[in-house]
Amino acid sequence: MIALPARPLIRWRAWVIAAWAALAVLFAPRAARVQHVLDVRGSNIKLTEASRASDILQEAFPSPFAEYVAIVVHGPVRWTDARFEAALDSLKAAAERRPYISQIVSLKSIGESTFVSQDRHTTFLIAALTAVRGEDFVPDLRETLDAALHRVPRASGFDVKVTGNPALDYDVRTISAEDTEQAEQRALPLTLVVLVVAFGALVAATLPVAVGVLAITIALGLVTIAARYQTMSVFVLNITTMVGLGVGIDYSLLIVTRFREELNRGLTPVDAAVRTIETAGSAVVTSGVTVIVGFLALVLTTPMTDTRSVGTGGLLVVAVAVLLATTFLPAMLAILGRNIDRPKWLARPLARFHAPTGWERWARWLGHRPWRAVAAGGIGVALLTFPLTQIRLGLPARNWFPPQSESGQGLAELKEMGAAGVVYPIRLVIQLPEGESALSARRLAGLKVLTDSLARSPRVKEVRGVASIRRGMSTLQLAIYYSDAPAVRAKNPKFFNAYLSADNRTTLIDVIPGDTVSLTGMMDIARRARAIARRGTRGLAGAEVLVGGFAAGSLDSQLELLRRLPITVGFILGITAIMLFFAFRSLLVPLKAVLLNCLSVSAAFGLTVLVFQHGYGGRLFGLEGPTEAIWGVAPVLVFATVFGLSMDYEVFLLTRVKEVFDKTGRNDHATMEGLSATASTITSAALIMILVFGTFAFARVLAVQLIGFGLAAAVLLDATLIRMVLVPAIMHIAGRWNWWPGVRAPRPEQEASD
Template identity: 55%
Template sequence: MERFARGLVRGRWAILVVWAVIGGVAAMRAPGTPALLDIRGGSERETEASRNEDLVESRFSRPIGEFFAVALQGPGSFESSRPRVVLDTLLAALERQPYVRGLVSFPSTGDTTFLSRDRRSAFIIVALDVTEGDTAGALVQPVRSLVRRSLGTHPDGGQYRALVTGRAPLDLDVRRVITEDSATGERRLLPLTLIVLVLAFGALVAALLPLLVGMLAIAVSLTIIGLLTQVTPMSIFVLNMTTMIGLGVGIDYSLLMVTRFREELARGLLPEGAAVSTMTTAGRAVITSGVTVIVGFGALLFTPLIETRSVGLGGLIVVGVAVLLSITLLPALLAVLGREIDRPRWMARRLTWYHAPQIWEKWARTLSRHPLRAMAYGGLVIAILTAPVFWIRIGLPSRHWWPSGTEAGAGLDALSRMGVAGFIQPVRVLVEVPAGRTVVQAASLRALRVLSDSLRADGRVREVRSIVDLEPGTSLLALSVLYSDLKAARARYPSFLDAFLSTDRRLALLDVILADTTSLTSAMDVVIRARQLGQAELRGMRGMSVTVGGYSAAALDFQNDLLDRFPLLVALILGATGIMLAIAFRSVLVPIKAIIMNTLSVSATFGLIVLVFQLGVGAELFGLDGPTSAIFVVIPVLVFAVVFGLSMDYEVFLLSRIKEAYDRTGRNAEATMEGLSATASVITSAALIMILVFGIFAFARVLPMQLLGFGLAVAVLLDATVIRMVLVPAFMQAMGRWNWWPGGRKWKVESGE
């Protein structure tokens, strides 16, 4: 390391030039990355829901797969002449578009379901002739523009309000909101972070260096992620995660490096020597910490979801870039700046109270006198915070899933007021009969009716749409007669049969429309019941195969996939972290203790997430009007992986300093006190910055980002206080020289150890 550090200091000007070029390129390329990110996500493995979707797209002549819903509100009844003209004009404009496969509305069906009770609101289903979600997303703005132009052709068009919603519009608005929240978060964070850094360093120049590293880490990482989208899908959620992790980790590592550099200068070293010494001590800790954080993100690559794999890959990139900046660009800058890093010098005198070591030395001595009592109190706090985790429910949240304040969200609210929001995300049940049979034969129709009635009997279901549910009260005999002349039936119900009967007549689609009182959490239970009915071989269904798809079914499938992989992810992170810490500190007890402490931190974080979001205690502080009833499956997985990695930052910072003092003195008690008092100010400042970085996203408008932001902020708070300032030093004091067995230097045993 020393040879590398000396070479780096000698070539400092070349390093600055290289990073200046890289930074310039990143500044131009990074802003274009959000538009390249994948909105949909989901599992890359085949699931029952994906098979269901493929069958609908491949074996139905005009399936209603991708579609938009247009909610139209007017000054009068859409059954009257003037509003009806506006509605008809809009339908004609949509029908002329080449990407429109078909329209379903009140004029085309005569079904008053497409009108509100007062008839002043209507909605239209716009079936699209596309196969990919992102293709549908590209049509959102053209359709919204077309709808507005159509209304603008009428003199009273200003009295009408049209909102385009549906899966693709909701996804597109989520991407826009995430991009806006990321940019807004960065703008708010920079001044707050600068204040904390000025307090920590007592110098403006020193405070600006970590900010430079953090912002450069974000820009370079986003540029690399943008390039990776050409070869692998990257989820939109990687955008906020890159901002959070890049700024937090970049500043953390820089804070440690700059603090150590100033200490070396204070000992009388010249700037070049101080930079080399900083690299061989703090630089080594940064590399060790970075590798442990990377392990957490790397484990996410073994999950089957695009969202979690994207965050894993993005985390690998941003942490790797932050480490590279901290051990190349930062030492080069430090060697160039030298003692100018302390400017303006008057500021340091005014802020000495913030980083005075006396407070932490007193705290360290207190812990050394009563380590077991400190461990008991700290453990009790963690146990209380962990308790709510026993009530955790994994699933889609019951509310706040789609961001408010967007056109798609407002459209969904309008459909909810009409009582038809369930049409947007139906549970799609496909029934296939064996070869040689058709679903329009009498026996098949009877079996479909039994299945349809069983699904409709669920109180969470509003209605079922299928070839046996054409019109209420139609008998099986009447349906058999109708389908005996299928050509005539298609002429009578062309759009409906194209959407619900396959071209080979072996597949029938049943769309289960959920009641508006049915939340997304309950919708997953409806999917489970539908699959159970499909496997139960109801009367007449022997030999038929049933697959259940749709949004809730897809969510259930990737939830099960991810939970199946979660034990492997946990084992990888724990095993790799333990091995690396054992190698770094040449100790058996240190890695075991680190794993236990980090597990306590993660469990308490899970407990607080459940308490605040699932149970709704204090949820209104984060803009929510009630409990979410469930926690999205991605959140525990990401929180575990990210928190376990980030917690190692402070573990390595603290233990490196304790080990350094122990190797020098051979006295564990004094080494623990020295390490705690020397790093407490750095850890506190770094943690405060991390809490600001993560915490600001706890107020984001997209619920998964709120959950992540809250979880990571709480985890850092607990880790930097109860864990690193109480439990870890108390444990180190209690274990004495056994902390460093078997690799520590052989010193004479201290009394009491």
């Protein structure tokens, strides 16, 4: 185990406490502003097909519709009514005056029927954004539109909503920050109740909460500094809060529990604090390093800014929590001494909970029937893991965007009028060799074939581009229509500025999905478009055809993430096993720990598939129905996070077992005593983790729900089926082989049955 400088830390305890207090004061203002430096939209570190398509779009087009928002307007009268027209004109004029808006496309300007609902009471404007704009222009645009609408006579009854990628990103970031604050407010009181029950004392229960809050505050302050050097995802806020609160309290629970044990053995507060650092402190450091390994794997081996930034945030908060639990907390305990047991009157009614007799009986039963326990636990894990075989990775069909947000409601209105696909088209960028024109007869024929091939899918509502400007035109008619290309462009400049570059070399095709197509279905459309492009199209030989857009970008990220997944998993498993080998001088212990951790994570994923993908019990978490797919990033984040967290309980249990074994040399006795001594601490720590993670399973952002539920389920299974059943049962079966080669002679044991 890792040795710590226990005596110097306790000797200088006042300075240690003062240093942490200064850090908290320094970083608290930064932590309060952390959501302003976080980014919603993840991206790949390496150049992907979708990002290459976006780059060409930005470079080649004079006014590219690469980024835009939709302004959805619903009125009490038809859109042809003078009141509605006045409202639209006012909104359009107000939006055009904003510096971040390059142009506005409306029903009036292009005359498309898709821009108006069937009842003629709803329409929308498309506002193209400039390349240079402020990060938070969305609230400014909303305020501008609201003010413009109020200036219109008889404007009552009109409703305006801003949606589209930038608006959805802003709302997700805002809601994530609100949900994190609410989750903290819900989790902290519940956590305090669990700690009061666990300790039977209010002062002892308050200390771990203080450590958890300090860890989050300092880590979020550090995140604002890290954001200067790398893109930090909005999910950093959720993960840092979840993990910081969980591990901060868990590590503190172990430290405080051991300190009280040493006091009860007759040590002075100072000596008890030193002994606590030497024993439980070393276990905390070992546990913390295993958690850090998981987050380090995200930073080093994954290709996305989402996962890398979450890895950075998790690494920072765990490191801070470990340092607080092994320096600040023992220093506080040395000062408080026996005062941690105040008020005394709480201890008496909770004495029954602390009695170890129940766990001692369980440990003895398990020691006498290990094979039965292994069989029962194995069957339970297998049943829970089975749904994992049906997992489908991709963008979820429902609840991906918060339905309570303005942008989510605006997207729902667009979907009702059959225009949601306009916000998320699959975009094909076709770039011809230097000097060629997309309007030449040969290239027009190729574009026509490509357009018709894309339009044949029943999931596609419409295909827009230069080859489909007039429906039903043949290749010959298109060649005649574009025979005077400058004149055609002059007649419809907005369309051609969006779909054809000034030199005619680069053109864009937008594939608009059908009204009922989900985000999962959009990824399938992107796959099909790429398959068509790879097969090659007659007339487009030598051209570069790239498929981009939101769905294609998500597909690229998922494919790259899965390609690197074996490296990520191998890194975590390998480093963790090596660390445990050196910590416990055993070959079987790390192999068993890694295998059982994989089982608990697999079972947690199985539950996640059952609840979210298939929808069983999904209503409890506010889902409108089955998501039909699991966001590809969630399993990677959950695995990397929970693997280390689960290892905490393994280290807590095995540290005590090894301590007893080193004294007695009796494996069965050490396993029983270690289990009965740590079971209460492990179950209390797990309950706290489940409460913290579980509150995030009820968040309004689906990605956060998936991560929160996955972590809570994994901790629940790990602390029950794995640590309390399978681990001790296997240790009884393995006998002294548990400690080979640290114990060289695997001789038969002559042990007392208890």
